[in-house]
Amino acid sequence: MPANNERLDRVVLEARRNAELREQGYRAQALKLFPWVCGRCARSFDHANLQLLEVHHKNNNHHHNPPDGSNWELLCTYCHENEHAKLKDLEGRHDGGAATPVSTFNPFADLKAKLAAKKSG
Numbered sequence: 001m002p003a004n005n006e007r008l009d010r011v012v013l014e015a016r017r018n019a020e021l022r023e024q025g026y027r028a029q030a031l032k033l034f035p036w037v038c039g040r041c042a043r044s045f046d047h048a049n050l051q052l053l054e055v056h057h058k059n060n061n062h063h064h065n066p067p068d069g070s071n072w073e074l075l076c077t078y079c080h081e082n083e084h085a086k087l088k089d090l091e092g093r094h095d096g097g098a099a100t101p102v103s104t105f106n107p108f109a110d111l112k113a114k115l116a117a118k119k120s121g
Contacts, residue, residue, distance in 0.1 A: 026055060026065040026072065027054075027055050029065075029067065029069065030055045030069055030072045030074060031050075031053075031074075033068075033069040033072075034069065034072070034073075034074050035074075036050065036053060036074070037074065038053065038074065038075050038076040038079050039056075039073040039074055039075055039079070040075055040076070040079035040082075040083075041076060041078070041079055043076050045076075052076055052077045053074050053075070053076060053077075054074070054075055054076070054077060054080045055072050055073075055074060055075075056072065056073050056074070056075045056080050056083055057071050057072060058070075058071050058072065058073060059071055060087065
């Protein structure tokens with residue numbers, strides 16, 4: 001049995017070390033600095049659903065992690081995905097992000113005339 005105790009001790013020690021390393025990561029730091037609320041939709045989080053709260057880098061540089069959290073904001077998974085989708089949309093445009101012109105096509109433009117012709121015809 002002593003061999004099993006030694007193995008268990010090693011597993012527990014490794015788990016504690018891994019937890020300490022995670023605590024040093026920017027997500028753990030952000031969760032300590034900020035309230036567990038999405039910065040966009042204001043959804044609140046607790047330990048049961050905390051995995052749905054993500055750290056967004058405001059300047060989109062994942063290597064810029066100041067310890068004061070000035071480049072981070074907490075966003076729910078859905079709002080975080082939306083932020084990155086907006087960025088991809090802008091990068092994919094060839095017009096420098098200018099808005100496309102509004103369509104002037106109206107499929108019902110002469111509907112009244114067509115209905116009147118149908119009634120009389």
